Amino acid sequence: MTETGIGASVRRKEDFRFITGKGRYTDDINRPGQTYACFVRSPHAHATIDGIDASAALKTKGVLAVFTGDDIAADKVGGLICGWMIHSKDGSPMKAGAHPALAQGKVRYVGDHVAVVIAETWAIARDAAEKVLVHYTVLPANADTAAAAKPGAPVVHDVAPDNVVYDWSLGDKGATDAAFARAKHVTTLEIVNNRLVPNPMEPRSAVGDYDEGNESFTLYTTSQNPHVARLVLSAFIGIAPEHKLRVIAPDVGGGFGSKIFIYAEETICVWAAKKVRRPVKWTSDRSEAFLSDAHGRDHVTHAQLATDETGKILGLRVKTTANLGAYLSTFSSCVPTYLYAPLLSGQYDIPAIYAEVDGVYTNTAPVDAYRGAGRPEATFVVERLMEVAARELGRDPAEFRRQNFVTQFPHQTPVIMCYDGGDYPRALDRALELADYANIGKRKAESARKGLLRGVGISAYIEACGIAPSAAVGSLGAGVGLWESAEVRVNPVGTVEVLTGSHAHGQGHETTFAQLVSDRLGISIDNVSIVHGDTDKVQMGMGTYGSRSGAVGMSAIVKALDKIEAKAKKVAGHVLEASPDDIEFKNGKFSVKGTDKEIDFASLALQAYIAHKFSGQELEPGLKEGAFYDPTNFTFPAGVHICELEIDPQTGVVAIDKWTAVDDFGNLINPMIVEGQVHGGIAQGIGQALFEGAVYDKAGQLLTASYMDYQMPRAGDLLSYEVAVTNTPCPSNPLGIKGCGEAGAIAAPPAVVNALTDALGHEDVPMPATPQALWRAAQRAVTKAAAQ
Amino acid sequence: MTAVSMMVNGQHVSAEIDPRTLLVQFLREHLRLTGTHVGCDTSQCGCCVVHVNGDAIKSCTTLALTCDGAEVTTIEGLAKGDVLHPMQAAFRENHGLQCGFCTPGMIMTAVELVNRKGTNLDEHTIREELEGNLCRCTGYHNIVKAIGAGAQAMASAAE
Known part of the structure; x- marks a missing residue:
């Protein structure tokens, strides 16, 4: 391993600009003549729009235009799409309601886009937006997941009169029923996976620009996948053909899934730029982000686990709303289906599984992928069932897992x-050792002496990452292939640019991808630049999500580097007057086997470009x-996280005092x-378990629409984590990488809840387990103990 | 429009501004100092922290006019030429940042924390003092480490 090669903890190349305030995020970009957009949003969860009076807004000095759904319709701007077709059990396609970028006739959630004001300044746009009078007839709202499809519930889209988008299933119902029929024990849980708001610290932003001379558009935007944005804006929404639309995603301040999607605001900015013939900028404020970024999770599940007399699992049955x-947001349909149910086997050998999922419409913000996307929900179901089953069977939760x-x-x-590989017992053993699991009894007794309740919770998670084999996802309904692209450009002086379809928004690709190139070509990482996030520079790519950039994005670079090496060997053959088959490439030097004839990488690059030593017909110049x-295949990162915590039953305050993570x-x-x-x-997973929850009231008003109401984890709420790895190389890609971006968020929630329920001695704890919820749960524990 | 003038990163600046202009808008839009960020609208996230007369303040809830005559330091003014401030260097060395969006506010908060509480900071103190700064990427683990290390480095630099 070299100092900057694969496996080295190289300090990040991108950091200099971030620590000096020189990062370039979308809102830092200003175009000459730029105008500002402010959206008029619905204050109602469900209403018809009976009229829009923009006259006062239009009279405001500095206002250029006010656009509504009628303008979108007149320009034939297509609706926002959902790119993954899910079929119901009866084979019928999912019921996708129309999703115009500005509402047409009806609003369906608080924050829905009704009109947009374009003005000379941000302040004028906001002032004028308040003068746009919208006449609504308010309709009853449907805002409760569990009740959304009940008879009589308000209908969100006419295409789905029962509010069911699809009723989907996976697995063998007959085999699963048979497994339950012969079970010795059945564990049953009712599970609510709380709704979350992704909250990258950088709010979404967009600058649309129209070049009249070339009839072409540029959109600067906060995207995890600028090429996918261009494809959708072009092919489906119809803004402009792809070669006339450039999408640039510069520095992006976190995404966590929420910046995968193609939203109304970005669409409107690029469309409106041509309408007003000036650049149009919009930057979300945090309140708008809460209202209109796609949310995550929000499942209600009935789950059952069947075991035999030895504790061996026979079957798993899940029914989820x-x-x-x-x-339907861009990829929303696949999250609770194909990103969820295929993970319900966890790390366990389960012979029969049957999962049913009803996707339902409600009058709430669209829900789509958020860090983990389906896999945290599956892991929560499996790991809560495992924990509770172990307790019901009188088994040690660690050993019950090991058995299965x-x-x-x-x-x-x-x-x-x-599953292509792994070593689950090894991760468990290591985690138990690091967590000093053997002595938990003593520590519980010490806490009890202080009047505190101590608990320990295990979570043995698995996820499917490296998303994904195109043929496989195509057969499951995906509208796209999920490959990745790379181009390696060697310059005549031997420096290298890598153009990647992956997109970094915190992951450090400018460093890790350069490490790969440095390692392979034997050149300094300072001589490698990673180019991403600009559709005019980079060939078509699929972007970053689902922990795919290492396993898929870097594999594409490996493939391009293979070709570079093959071509360079041919050039070296000519230069060193040997057969390419006799050329070896090691430590940055091409040499002829068994001789001292060699040429270094930079000199070889120059030879490739001057092409003096070979005929241009036989071998093309350049590198x-x-x-x-x-x-x-998918990749299968897995591991064991253990949470140990203490609850003060008098206050409901919980303190996590040890976190052990062992990941593969x-x-x-x-x-x-x-x-x-x-x-x-882990921090986001603890956030879900203890702090975060997006709450809509019965009228569909979002009660948690700011950082005053939605509790983001802060430094003082969290701890330093003990992190270890037990790496078994992935057999399915050339670098043996599995992916690490989502593991913590997947593993953490059940570890916390298993620890809380262990401390309390009963299973009745909601997420987020706020101090109030825990205080109530602690009172129930006292009552239960007294009754015994 | 109202006149305002202040020292920003050691340079005298003056401008005619709309009285409702916030300090962060003045820095970002008028001076094009875009290292100071806006992450929320309720003074919670701390992406906008700058120093005004040595105090760490949230520039998203400060009117620019109230800083008339003040000395303002932003993230762009922290390094001395090409030499990073020890706290900046500590954030890089300890991987105290990922997407970088909260980073300027974190660093400005951390520097003021050290100025106020000294260079020997325990983990508990650092975590409590970060109450006004949110990060969604790092889980704070490496930010806490970076601030501890940065504080020590500031002590060495002061010797």
Whole structure:
């Protein structure tokens, strides 16, 4: 391993600009003649629009235009789309209601876009937006996940009169029923997976620009996947053909899924730029972000686990209602289906699984992928069931898990996935050791003496990352392939630019991708630049989400580097007067086997470009290669997290005092960055378990629409984590990488809730387990103890 | 429009501004100092923290006019030429940032914390003092480490 090669904790190349205030985020970009957009949003969850009077707004000095749904319709701007088709059990396609970028006739959630004001300044736009009078007839709202599809519930879209988008299933119902029929014990849980708001610290922003001379558009935007944004804006929404639309996603301040999607605001900015013939900028404030960013999770689940007399799992049965919000967001349909149910086997050998998922419309913000996307929900179901089953069976939760672990690979689960490798007992052993699990009894007794309740909770998670083999996702309904692209450009002086379809918004690709190139070509990482986030510079790519940039994005770079090496060997053959087959490439030098004839990489690059030593017909000049990499399988990161905490039953205040994470991510490129990803994921997972919850009231008003009401985890709420790895290389990609971006958020919630319920001695604890909820739960524990 | 003038990063600036202009808008829109960020609208996230007369304040809820005559330091004014401030260097060395959006506010808060509470900061103190700064990427683990290390480095630099 070199100091900057694969496996080294190289300090990040991108950091200099961020620590000196020189980052360039979308809101930092200003175009000459720029105007500002402010959206008029619905204050009602469900209403018809009976009229819009923009006359007072239009009379305001500095206002250029006010646009409504009628203008969008007149320009034939297409609706926002959902790119993954899900079929119901009866084979019928999901019921997708129209999703115009500005509402037409009806609003369906608080924050829905009714009109947009374009003005000379941000302040004028906001002032004028308040003068736009919208006449509504308010309709009853449907804002409760569990009741959304009940008879008589207000209908969100006429295409789905029962509010059911799809009723979908996966697995073998007959085999699962049979497994339950012969079970010795059945564990049953009712589970609510609380609704979250992703909250990257940088709010969404967009600058639309129209070049009249070239009839072309540029959109600067906060996107995790600028090419996908261009594809959708072009092919479906119809803003402009792809070659006349450039999408630039510069520095992006976190995404966590919420910046995958193609939203109304970005669409309107680029469309309106041509209408007003001036650049149009919009930057979300945090309140707007709460209202209109796609939310995450929001499941209500009935789950059952069947075991035999030895504790061996026989079957798993799950019935989930997933709230999809008022409209289908870009990938919303696949999150509670194909990103959820295929993970219900967890790390366990479960012979029969049957999952049913009803996706429902409500008068709430659209729900889509948020860090983990479906996999945290699946892991929560599995790991809560495992914990409770162990308790009901009188088994140690660690040993009950061990008994049921998958130990042979490849392992075909009953729910699509084929696990390619791993070592689950090893991670468990290491985690138990680091957490000093053996002595938990003593520590519980010490806490009890102080009047405190101590608990420990295990979460043995698995996730499917490296999303994803295109043929596989295509067969499941995806409208896109999920490969990744790379182009490696070697310059005549031997420096290298890598153009990648992945997009970094905190992950450190400018460093890790350069490490790969440095390692492979034997050049300094300072001589490698990573170019991403601009559709005019970079070939088509699919972007960053689902922990795919290492496993898929870097694999594409490996493939391009393979081609570079092959071509360079041919050039070296000519230069060194040897057969390319006799050329070796090692430590940045091409040499002829068995001789001292050699040429270094930079000199070889120059030879490739001057082309003096070879005929241009036989071998093309230059050294630039591209590749598209389509994975052969998902990757399966897995691990064990253990949470130990103490509850004060008098106040309901909980203190986590130890967090142990042992993860198997396959080979690591940069351990420092991997650990950082784990830390951040755990914090978001603890946030879900203890603090965060998006709450709508019965009228569909979002009660948690600011940081005053939605509790983000703060430094003082959290702790330093103990993070270790047990890496088994992934057999399904050339670097042996599994992916690490989502693990913490997937693993953490059940670890916390298993610890809380262990401390309390009963299972009745909601998420988020706020001090009030825990105080009540502690009172129930006291009552229960007294009754016994 | 009203006249305002102040020292920003050691340079005298003056302008005619709309009286409702916030300090962060003045810095970002008028002076194009875009290192100071806006992450919320309720003074909670701390992405906008700058120093005004040595105090760490939230520039998103401060009217620019109230800073008339003040000395303002932003993230752009922290390094001395090409030499990073020890706290900036500590954030890089300890991987105390990922997306970088909260980072300027974190660093400005941390520097003022050290100025106020000294260079020997325990983990508990650092965590409590970060009450006004949100980060969604790092889980704070490495930010806390970076601030502890940065404080020590500031002590060494002061010797």
